[in-house]
Amino acid sequence: MRNRFRVLAFDLLAPIGTVAALVYVGVALAWPVGWVAVCSVLCVLVVEGVIVDFALARRDAVTVGTDDDGPGLRLA
Numbered sequence: 836m837r838n839r840f841r842v843l844a845f846d847l848l849a850p851i852g853t854v855a856a857l858v859y860v861g862v863a864l865a866w867p868v869g870w871v872a873v874c875s876v877l878c879v880l881v882v883e884g885v886i887v888d889f890a891l892a893r894r895d896a897v898t899v900g901t902d903d904d905g906p907g908l909r910l911a
Contacts, residue, residue, distance in 0.1 A: 842898055845898075846885070846888055846889070846892075846898050847885075850881045850882075850884065850885050853877075853881050854878050854881055854882075857874045857877055857878060858874065858878075860874075861874050
């Protein structure tokens with residue numbers, strides 16, 4: 836149960852919150868052209884990170900949220 840909560844919190848909700856915050860800033864700024872470009876690139880990077888995290892989870896049976904030995908090492 837602990838690992839399911841950690842996967843939900845770190846591997847799903849954190850990226851969703853990041854994308855929502857980027858979109859919220861864009862709405863607050865009335866979507867200037869520069870922000871549209873920045874927001875789209877950052878959203879693609881977040882989605883790519885989630886895909887890589889779950890691909891590594893299938894291979895290693897551990898995700899960033901459930902790695903007790905050193906989550907920072909998985910990001911390096």
